[in-house]
Amino acid sequence: xxxxxxxxxxxxxxxxxxxxxxxxxxxxxxxxxxxxxxxxxxxxxxxxxxxxxxxxxxxxxxxxxxxxxxxxxxxxxxxxxxxxxxxxxxxxxxxxxxxxxxxxxxxxxxxxxxxxxxxxxxxxxxxxxxxxxxxxxx
Numbered sequence: 549x550x551x552x553x554x555x556x557x558x559x560x561x562x563x564x565x566x567x568x569x570x571x572x573x574x575x576x577x578x579x580x581x582x583x584x585x586x587x588x589x590x591x592x593x594x595x596x597x598x599x600x601x602x603x604x605x606x607x608x609x610x611x612x613x614x615x616x617x618x619x620x621x622x623x624x625x626x627x628x629x630x631x632x633x634x635x636x637x638x639x640x641x642x643x644x645x646x647x648x649x650x651x652x653x654x655x656x657x658x659x660x661x662x663x664x665x666x667x668x669x670x671x672x673x674x675x676x677x678x679x680x681x682x683x684x685x686x
Contacts, residue, residue, distance in 0.1 A: 558585010558599060569598075576620060583617065605641045618645050622652020629653065636660065638684070660684040 558581070561567055565588075571580040584598040585607075599606050602617035625633075637646025637659030650657035660674075662681050670685035 558587065558601065561586035561588055561596075576624075578617075578620075600641075602645075603641055604644055614644060615648060618648025619652050621645065622649040625649055626653050634658065636686075658686065660686055 562569070567586055569580045569584070569586060574580075583602055584600055587597040587599045588595050589597060601607060601609055602613055603609070604611065604614040625635075633653055633655045635646050635650035635653060635655050635657045637643040637657065643659040646659055647657050649655075662684060664685070672686040674684050675682050676684065
């Protein structure tokens with residue numbers, strides 16, 4: 549998928565390294581390339597990335613696409629969840645996605661942060677070892 553506003557299509561890696569994304573099943577009607585593109589970075593933990601084109605964080609994205617993707621995911625979650633739920637937007641990049649899922653569920657929402665906030669103590673800390681920013685707080 550090419551976002552005309554940003555010019556980013558996620559195809560640079562595929563064109564230069566011969567790597568391809570392939571959708572094997574698309575029950576929602578969305579192909580893998582509708583959701584992510586390939587990228588690389590200088591990071592000894594993980595050089596390859598699947599960069600979301602629907603989070604609205606890393607590359608400019610039409611807000612309607614972000615909203616549609618989040619509400620679709622929320623509908624899938626609603627079909628799978630029984631009882632009450634709390635939605636956690638994780639790792640600062642999925643905060644908008646988490647909020648849209650919470651909206652679709654009618655559920656409370658909380659997101660993690662990497663930041664220490666003076667006067668507020670975190671209730672939980674967790675680590676994402678493969679990330680460029682490993683520590684997260686609630």
